[in-house]
Structures are given as C-alpha cells and as structure tokens.
Amino acid sequence: MSELAWKTDVQLACSGDREAFSRLVRDMQGELYRMARTLLHGDEDCADAIQEAIMKAYRSIPKLREPAYFRTWMFRILIHECRRIYHKNKRMLPMDVLPDREAPTGETDLDLRDAVNRLDEPLRTLVKLHYYADLSLAQIAEIMDVSEGTLKSRLHRARRQLVKWLNVSERGEIGYEC
Amino acid sequence: MNVEELETRFQGVGKWEESSIPTAVAQRIEQTLAALPERGKQRSMAGRTRALAAAVVALVVVGGGIAGYSAYAPKILGETPIKQAAPSSELSSDVRTEVEGKMSLLAINELRDSIRKMSVKETEVSGAAVSDQGIHVRLGYVINDGYALSVRYSITADRPIQDFNLNAAIRVDGQTVGYVGNAEEDDGKRAIFRNEFSIVSATQYEGILSTTYYPFEGARMQYTDFELDISRIGNVNGEWVFDAEVRRQEPSLIIRNSNETKTSKQGVFELSKISLSKVSTGLEYAFKRFDSEKNRIFAVELTDDTGYRYGGVALRTSENSEMNYASFPSLNPEAKSLLIRPLYWDMKSTSIKGRANVESLPTPDDPLIVPIGQDKELVVTAIERRPDRTVVRSLPTPGDSIGISLYDIERGKVPLIDILFGKESGMVFEPVPSDAKLQIVAEFHGKLVYLPELEVQLNLP
Numbered sequence: 001m002s003e004l005a006w007k008t009d010v011q012l013a014c015s016g017d018r019e020a021f022s023r024l025v026r027d028m029q030g031e032l033y034r035m036a037r038t039l040l041h042g043d044e045d046c047a048d049a050i051q052e053a054i055m056k057a058y059r060s061i062p063k064l065r066e067p068a069y070f071r072t073w074m075f076r077i078l079i080h081e082c083r084r085i086y087h088k089n090k091r092m093l094p095m096d097v098l099p100d101r102e103a104p105t106g107e108t109d110l111d112l113r114d115a116v117n118r119l120d121e122p123l124r125t126l127v128k129l130h131y132y133a134d135l136s137l138a139q140i141a142e143i144m145d146v147s148e149g150t151l152k153s154r155l156h157r158a159r160r161q162l163v164k165w166l167n168v169s170e171r172g173e174i175g176y177e178c
Numbered sequence: 179m180n181v182e183e184l185e186t187r188f189q190g191v192g193k194w195e196e197s198s199i200p201t202a203v204a205q206r207i208e209q210t211l212a213a214l215p216e217r218g219k220q221r222s223m224a225g226r227t228r229a230l231a232a233a234v235v236a237l238v239v240v241g242g243g244i245a246g247y248s249a250y251a252p253k254i255l256g257e258t259p260i261k262q263a264a265p266s267s268e269l270s271s272d273v274r275t276e277v278e279g280k281m282s283l284l285a286i287n288e289l290r291d292s293i294r295k296m297s298v299k300e301t302e303v304s305g306a307a308v309s310d311q312g313i314h315v316r317l318g319y320v321i322n323d324g325y326a327l328s329v330r331y332s333i334t335a336d337r338p339i340q341d342f343n344l345n346a347a348i349r350v351d352g353q354t355v356g357y358v359g360n361a362e363e364d365d366g367k368r369a370i371f372r373n374e375f376s377i378v379s380a381t382q383y384e385g386i387l388s389t390t391y392y393p394f395e396g397a398r399m400q401y402t403d404f405e406l407d408i409s410r411i412g413n414v415n416g417e418w419v420f421d422a423e424v425r426r427q428e429p430s431l432i433i434r435n436s437n438e439t440k441t442s443k444q445g446v447f448e449l450s451k452i453s454l455s456k457v458s459t460g461l462e463y464a465f466k467r468f469d470s471e472k473n474r475i476f477a478v479e480l481t482d483d484t485g486y487r488y489g490g491v492a493l494r495t496s497e498n499s500e501m502n503y504a505s506f507p508s509l510n511p512e513a514k515s516l517l518i519r520p521l522y523w524d525m526k527s528t529s530i531k532g533r534a535n536v537e538s539l540p541t542p543d544d545p546l547i548v549p550i551g552q553d554k555e556l557v558v559t560a561i562e563r564r565p566d567r568t569v570v571r572s573l574p575t576p577g578d579s580i581g582i583s584l585y586d587i588e589r590g591k592v593p594l595i596d597i598l599f600g601k602e603s604g605m606v607f608e609p610v611p612s613d614a615k616l617q618i619v620a621e622f623h624g625k626l627v628y629l630p631e632l633e634v635q636l637n638l639p
Contacts (some may be wrong), residue, residue: 022211029207033199047206054210056351077351080403087421112187121419122407131188145354150409154417159181167179 010067038133039082053078123158283639290511299384303332310416312336325505326458328388338380339412343566349405429453442631444469482513489599520632524625531621548620556620571604579623587615
C-alpha cells in the first residue's frame with residue numbers, strides 16, 4: 001500500500017470506516033504475526049492475540065489521538081495481548097506441555113531460549129523484541145511508550161540475569177523449572 | 179560467560195524471516211474483520227467524545243475551589259440501581275414508598291461503610307504479589323467505575339524503606355492513563371494519581387492510588403486491561419509489574435432527580451441524575467446558557483452539609499438538552515445532603531499578581547501574607563516540604579479566583595501535581611530540595627460568582 005493510501009485509510013478508519021480499518025490490518029498482518037510469533041509459542045495463541053488486538057483496536061480507534069501512530073499503537077495493543085496470553089498460559093498449562101512449534105526459525109540455542117523465557121516482564125518482551133524481532137531500542141521505546149534510557153537499563157539487567165543463569169546452567173548446578 | 183559472549187550467542191539465534199503467514203492465522207484475521215460490528219453506535223459516542231475533548235478547559239483556581247477538567251461524554255449508566263431491587267408493584271403506594279426509602283437507606287449506608295473502610299485502608303489485600311529488591315508488593319482491589327479508578331496496595335520490605343513513596347505508571351488497555359510520583363514526564367493530559375498511604379512500620383506500608391478525573395474513554399468499557407508498573411519504591415529502583423483484567427463497576431446507587439430544573443438569567447440548569455459509587459460521585463446534567471459574556475466560564479461546585487468540598491468542574495453547554503457528565507470524588511460518608519452550586523468565573527483579561535519570599539515556614543498563627551493589590555491578599559497558613567511533595571495551604575478567598583504558583587528562586591517554577599479538596603485542602607507541588615529558597619506568587623484571575631437560583635440541594639437517605 002502506498003504511503004498516501006495508508007494515510008488516507010488511517011484517517012478513514014479513525015473516522016469510523018470499517019473497510020479502511022480492515023485494509024490497514026490486512027496490510028500489516030504479516031508484521032502482526034511475526035510480532036506475535038516472537039512473543040508467543042504457538043500459532044493458535046498468535047491468532048488469539050491478533051484477534052483480540054484487532055477487536056480492541058477497532059473499538060478504540062475513534063480515540064486514537066494521533067493517526068500517524070496507528071502502526072505503533074497497533075503493535076502496542078498486540079504486545080499487551082501477547083503478554084496477557086503468555087501469563088494466562090503460564091498459569092494454566094502444565095509446564096511439561098511443549099509449545100506446538102519451536103521458537104524462531106533457526107534458533108537452536110535451547111538453553112538461551114529457556115533462559116529468556118524465565119525472565120520476568122517486561123524484560124522478557126524487551127529481549128525478544130530486541131534480539132528475535134530485531135527491533136532497535138528506539139523502535140521498542142516508541143511501541144512500549146517508555147524512554148530509551150529505561151530500556152537500556154532494563155536490557156542491562158536482563159543481560160546480567162541471563163549471564164548469571166547461563167553460567168549456572170553450564171556448570172550444571174541447576175535445572176530449569178519444569 | 180560474560181555479556182559480550184551473550185551478545186554473540188544472540189547473534190547466532192535465527193531471526194524471524196519474512197515468511198508467509200500461516201493459513202489458519204490468516205483465516206482467523208479475516209473472520210475477525212468480517213465480524214467487526216458496524217460503526218453506527220460506536221461513532222455517535224466517539225464523535226461526542228471528540229467534540230467534548232476539543233473543549234477542554236484547564237483552569238486551576240482556588241478560593242472558589244474550581245478545577246476545570248475536560249468532562250468526557252458519558253457512558254449512560256445502568257438504569258437500575260444495583261443494590262436496589264424494585265419492590266413489588268402489588269404494594270400500595272405508601273408502603274411502596276416506605277420500602278423504597280428503606281432500601282435506599284440500606285444501599286447508601288452500605289456504600290458509606292465501604293467508603294469509610296477504604297479511606298482507613300481496612301479492606302483486605304489478598305491479590306497478586308510481586309517481589310523485587312527485597313520489597314514485596316501485594317495488590318488489593320482495583321475499582322474502576324468508568325470515571326475514577328482506585329487501587330489498593332500493601333508493601334512489606336526485608337529492610338526499612340527510606341523516603342517511602344512510589345513512582346509508577348498506570349495503563350488501561352495498553353495506554354498510559356496516569357502516573358504516580360515522578361515516574362514520567364506528564365504532558366498535562368494524563369491524570370495524576372494520588373498516593374495516600376499509612377506507615378504501619380518502617381517495613382510495612384498500606385496505601386491507595388486513586389484518581390477522580392480519568393481522561394480516557396477506554397475506561398468506560400465493560401472490561402479493561404489494567405497494568406500497574408512500579409519502578410521505584412522509596413529510594414530503591416526495581417520492577418513490580420501487575421497485570422489484571424478489571425470489570426467496570428456500576429455505581430452502587432443512582433439517585434434520580436429528573437425534574438430538577440432551575441432557571442436564572444444566566445441559563446437553565448437541569449439535573450437528571452446523581453450516581454454514587456465507591457470511587458466517584460457523578461452528576462448528569464444539561465446546561466443551556468443564556469449569558470453571552472465571552473469572558474465568563476461556567477462551572478459547578480459540589481459540597482455537602484458538613485462543609486466538605488468535592489471540587490468544581492467546568493460546565494458544558496448544550497443547546498438541545500443533551501446530557502453531560504461531571505465526575506467528583508466519592509461521597510463523604512458523613513454527608514446527609516449534597517449541594518450542587520453552579521457559578522461562573524468572571525475571567526479578567528489582565529490579571530494582577532503579587533509575590534512573597536518564604537523566609538520561614540508559615541503557620542496558622544504566623545501566616546505568610548502575599549499582597550496582590552486592589553486590597554486583595556493571599557494568606558498562606560502552611561508550607562509542608564515532604565520528600566514526595568510540597569503542599570501549600572491557604573485561607574479561602576470566597577468569591578475571588580486566586581491562582582497560586584510556587585517558585586524555587588534558583589531553579590524556577592515548581593510544577594503543580596495535585597489539588598486537594600475535602601477535609602484536607604491545598605495545592606500540591608513537586609518536592610523541592612531542602613536548601614531551596616521558595617517564593618509564592620498569587621494571581622487574581624477574576625471574580626467567582628455563585629448562582630443561588632440554579633443551586634440544587636439533595637437530601638440523602
């Protein structure tokens with residue numbers, strides 16, 4: 001979609017045009033899926049998160065104050081949904097149930113992946129967006145509505161925690177929670 | 179392994195590629211889009227919200243005690259009071275009236291008890307708990323009635339906490355709706371949450387975060403995703419993050435007053451509904467203005483028979499009796515009646531101001547007098563320099579709109595963060611360094627003219 005068409009559709013969607021809103025969602029569905037896939041394990045969960053995000057965005061779009069931020073705003077809603085589903089699954093699922101699809105393509109470092117999943121929020125989301133989705137801290141700051149300085153500090157803390165866990169894991173002193 | 183090796187290890191992890199979206203996910207997206215409701219109903223509400231949002235009034239004055247905020251379009255509250263079941267229609271009208279009266283009394287007394295318990299933080303705190311840096315935060319109730327939000331918390335620590343206060347952000351449906359303490363820069367549009375806490379011991383604190391002015395339409399939804407992100411407790415940085423789905427609570431009691439219409443030469447004030455919840459008091463009204471003076475801003479102030487002041491909200495005018503909504507703090511449990519006082523602020527295009535340096539902290543017996551001019555003055559009775567705030571208290575200036583600013587002479591203007599109403603009135607500014615030399619500036623903005631012809635008094639059960 002051209003930039004002009006995108007801007008026009010955002011304006012239309014903000015003023016209540018359902019079809020324009022649908023075109024915007026279709027245009028960014030690949031990005032939405034990749035973002036969800038970075039934060040969740042299975043496609044079913046991804047579909048749930050995207051569905052909820054679409055519905056919430058549609059319901060809230062009349063109050064989107066700055067249409068230029070539609071994309072960022074949509075990602076923010078999706079991340080929020082992903083985190084909610086992640087928390088819910090963590091509470092509900094027996095921990096020995098494996099995800100129905102492995103984490104990012106090509107990823108073979110299972111220790112690292114497990115360690116990242118052990119991080120608390122918002123560190124986990126930050127690490128996944130930065131390292132798996134390859135987003136810059138500036139992009140993440142915009143999406144998560146926090147300053148880059150805060151993200152740097154969180155990333156530093158996350159790295160320190162990961163190093164600590166991975167060192168322990170390499171020495172075989174502790175097993176991850178199952 | 180060190181951090182550099184960790185970075186290398188991450189570089190070896192495959193990134194998500196521009197792969198196609200799985201059919202099942204794509205289908206779900208299409209199904210979701212196809213099932214989106216028509217916009218008709220939603221648009222009317224949204225349009226109204228925007229129209230009202232554009233008319234934000236941001237005046238802060240004392241004396242008359244008006245804080246003008248944008249009052250967003252109302253979500254019409256449920257027509258049936260939650261606690262009040264309708265008595266059987268087979269009853270005679272006298273008995274029916276008596277039964278209704280007793281049920282109203284029961285409902286309001288229950289509400290009074292709840293508010294009383296909330297204010298002394300007697301409610302149980304048994305929700306989710308998060309620990310970081312040896313500080314354990316537990317969440318109690320989260321009450322959202324669509325206009326106000328109140329969050330109960332309890333904190334215990336392994337070691338005494340220095341300079342207890344919280345820095346936190348509060349999000350609803352992924353959007354930041356307010357801050358506590360100095361968590362982020364405030365852009366003037368987001369509600370500042372109050373943090374009222376009790377110190378049980380050096381390692382235990384019981385508190386409530388609350389806001390009455392809640393400038394976010396999403397809060398009116400039946401369900402909202404609530405997130406509390408605490409980044410600092412006392413002098414300890416950390417992360418205590420809570421995430422919960424919160425159902426909107428309908429008001430505990432709705433008092434109808436549908437035929438209460440008052441007229442004066444300034445306009446017609448029609449009060450259609452008063453709703454009382456645990457966290458706010460709402461007025462549904464229509465105001466048709468006759469007065470065409472451009473420098474007048476109309477407002478409504480709420481007080482009660484005990485003298486408790488709930489603050490003031492700018493009135494919105496409507497040409498065709500369209501109802502507007504004004505939100506105030508929750509009912510003072512001791513109140514037996516409410517007084518709704520419309521007024522206008524006769525705004526002066528050029529204001530006069532005076533200033534006075536704070537050489538010593540004023541007291542009620544030895545106040546600081548700030549001369550303003552034209553025989554007007556502000557009498558400051560206290561300046562409280564706390565770690566988390568600076569509170570300036572002054573005597574009322576009935577009938578005059580006086581703005582108060584606080585300056586740190588060497589560092590500049592101190593931002594205003596809150597206005598206290600009710601029993602504890604005052605202007606709350608950000609904390610100032612202990613060595614700061616302070617100056618108070620008082621500015622006369624015009625007269626506050628109450629309109630007794632438009633007043634409505636409401637006796638509570």
